[in-house]
Amino acid sequence: MAVLPANAQFPPQGLIDNLRAQTGIAGLYAVRLGDRFDAGVDPRSCPRPPCATSSPPYAPPASARPPS
Numbered sequence: 001m002a003v004l005p006a007n008a009q010f011p012p013q014g015l016i017d018n019l020r021a022q023t024g025i026a027g028l029y030a031v032r033l034g035d036r037f038d039a040g041v042d043p044r045s046c047p048r049p050p051c052a053t054s055s056p057p058y059a060p061p062a063s064a065r066p067p068s
Helices: 015-023
Strands: 002-004 028-033 036-041
């Protein structure tokens, strides 16, 4: 599990894959990035379906977001 600030140092695109590459640990990753949450699994930890590579970044539905 990683809790990271939402800034340019941690771009959401490819974040889970980048974390896996930097840690060298294959497994399931859960990431809180600012006010967003995402999870993904390295295919080497679960090489057959239903596991898949990391999903696109999660954005909560508009009804769940705080007013801006």
